[in-house]
Structure formats: structure tokens, C-alpha cells
Amino acid sequence: MPIDLAWLRSQMPDRRIEWFTTIESTMIAASRLAAAGAPSGTVVGADEQTAGQGRYGRAWHSEPESGLYVSVILRRRFPPVTLPVITLALGLAVREAIFSATALECDLRWPNDVLIQSKKCAGILTQLESSGQSSAIIAGIGINVNHSSFPADLSETATSLRIASGHLHSRERLLVQLLASVDTYCDVLEKHGREHVLQLFAHASSYVQGRRVRVEEGATDLCGVTAGLTDSGHLKLRADDGREWTVLVGGLRPCS
Numbered sequence: 001m002p003i004d005l006a007w008l009r010s011q012m013p014d015r016r017i018e019w020f021t022t023i024e025s026t027m028i029a030a031s032r033l034a035a036a037g038a039p040s041g042t043v044v045g046a047d048e049q050t051a052g053q054g055r056y057g058r059a060w061h062s063e064p065e066s067g068l069y070v071s072v073i074l075r076r077r078f079p080p081v082t083l084p085v086i087t088l089a090l091g092l093a094v095r096e097a098i099f100s101a102t103a104l105e106c107d108l109r110w111p112n113d114v115l116i117q118s119k120k121c122a123g124i125l126t127q128l129e130s131s132g133q134s135s136a137i138i139a140g141i142g143i144n145v146n147h148s149s150f151p152a153d154l155s156e157t158a159t160s161l162r163i164a165s166g167h168l169h170s171r172e173r174l175l176v177q178l179l180a181s182v183d184t185y186c187d188v189l190e191k192h193g194r195e196h197v198l199q200l201f202a203h204a205s206s207y208v209q210g211r212r213v214r215v216e217e218g219a220t221d222l223c224g225v226t227a228g229l230t231d232s233g234h235l236k237l238r239a240d241d242g243r244e245w246t247v248l249v250g251g252l253r254p255c256s
């Protein structure tokens with residue numbers, strides 16, 4: 001079923017909501033809207049994306065009417081923080097929203113993966129949109145809600161809230177909860193600073209400390225044990241050869 005836009009608007013009368021039946025990517029539409037001056041909190045969503053974007057130029061599987069595919073425009077007075085810390089704050093928001101709406105417990109895999117039982121149920125893509133004198137952060141969030149299965153190349157690593165719980169979930173209720181949680185964690189970052197967000201993330205994630213992982217970052221491919229976060233929200237890794245690395249953008253995978 002398409003999303004119930006009238007109900008969504010009735011729940012969030014003050015929020016600008018731009019909804020599409022089908023779109024290439026909500027990131028593109030949100031960037032355009034941000035450049036045109038759309039206010040903070042504006043949400044761009046779609047029932048289907050034909051070219052959903054993931055990190056590292058990957059595609060985001062966007063099955064029609066099954067997931068939440070949204071980009072939120074954020075114009076916040078964050079203290080001097082880097083995009084990684086904002087991504088971590090958004091991960092906390094997604095985790096909290098999923099728990100509030102479904103009672104499912106999620107793990108967070110640095111920097112942007114939301115997992116249930118080690119499989120990915122949601123991802124975050126954060127971009128900076130700068131135009132003229134104003135800038136905005138575009139927070140792209142994809143949540144696998146009611147997918148009953150995934151294409152073969154994803155089936156080992158992806159899950160949905162439906163698969164994890166055994167029943168369907170309201171995308172509308174989850175979205176209302178998600179936007180409230182995004183506001184909450186942006187407020188936390190604004191008021192309490194990045195240290196606090198880093199602590200919350202480290203507490204919520206089983207990947208930040210003492211986890212054996214493989215990191216692929218550009219030409220670098222190494223295995224080691226995670227050793228906490230830097231002040232900028234990057235991940236520290238003690239490699240098997242004893243060297244200390246700071247992982248800037250790479251993704252984490254299991255290491256045999």
C-alpha cells in the first residue's frame with residue numbers, strides 16, 4: 001500500500017513533507033529543496049526509489065511500498081562537529097525509533113549500519129549541501145520495514161523488521177517516531193556536544209570496542225580489533241601487525 005500521507009500530515013502538521021510515489025533518489029530531491037531554501041526538518045520521502053543511493057556509491061535496494069526511504073534536511077547549530085558524529089547521532093535516532101515502534105533491539109555497526117541479529121535492517125547516508133551562504137545537512141535514511149525477502153546478493157547480509165519480528169509494521173508510525181528521534185538526537189548534539197554522542201554510540205554499539213573486524217578502505221584491507229572512537233567520530237583499530245589505525249570511511253566486515 002502507498003503511504004498514508006493524509007495521516008502523516010495530521011500527525012506532523014508543522015513539518016514540510018514532500019512525498020513521491022516513485023523517485024530516483026530522495027537525496028537528489030532533498031538537495032534541490034535545500035538549495036532552494038527549504039526549512040530545517042523538511043522530509044522528502046518516496047514509496048519507491050529507482051536509483052537509491054548507499055555509501056561508497058553502492059545502490060540502496062528500495063522495494064516499492066516496503067521500506068522507509070527518506071531524506072531529512074537539517075539546518076542546525078551544531079558545535080564544530082564532523083559529519084561522522086552526525087551520522088552516529090542519526091544511527092542512535094534510527095535505533096531508538098525502531099525500538100519505540102516495534103520493540104526490536106538493534107545493534108549499531110560503525111559508522112552507519114543498523115543491525116538486527118548481525119544483519120542490516122537500516123542504513124544512513126549523510127551529505128553536506130552548500131549553496132550560497134547557507135548550508136544544510138541531508139540525512140538520508142533507509143529502513144527495511146516490510147520486505148519479505150531480498151535479492152540473492154543481499155539475502156545473507158540484509159534483514160527487515162518484518163523478517164525479524166514475524167509480522168508487518170506500520171511505515172507511517174515508524175516514520176513519525178523516526179522524525180521525533182532525529183530531532184531528539186540533533187538536540188542532544190547541539191546541547192551536549194559530540195563527546196556525549198560518542199559516549200552514547202559506544203554504549204549502544206557492540207562494534208566500537210574489542211570487536212574483531214576487517215576494514216576495506218581504498219587500497220587498504222586489514223584485520224584487527226576495534227579500540228574506541230576518536231574525538232571526530234572515527235574508529236580506532238589495532239591491526240593484527242600491531243599498528244594503530246584510524247578508520248575514516250571504510251566499512252566493517254567480519255574477519256576470519
Ligand code: BTN
Pocket residue numbers: 024025026027049051052053054055056058060068069070071112113122123124125140141142143
Ligand atoms: C548505506 O547504508 O549505504 C546508506 C543507505 C541510505 C539509503 C537511504 S534511502 C533514502 C535516502 N535516499 C537514498 O538514495 N539513499 C538514502
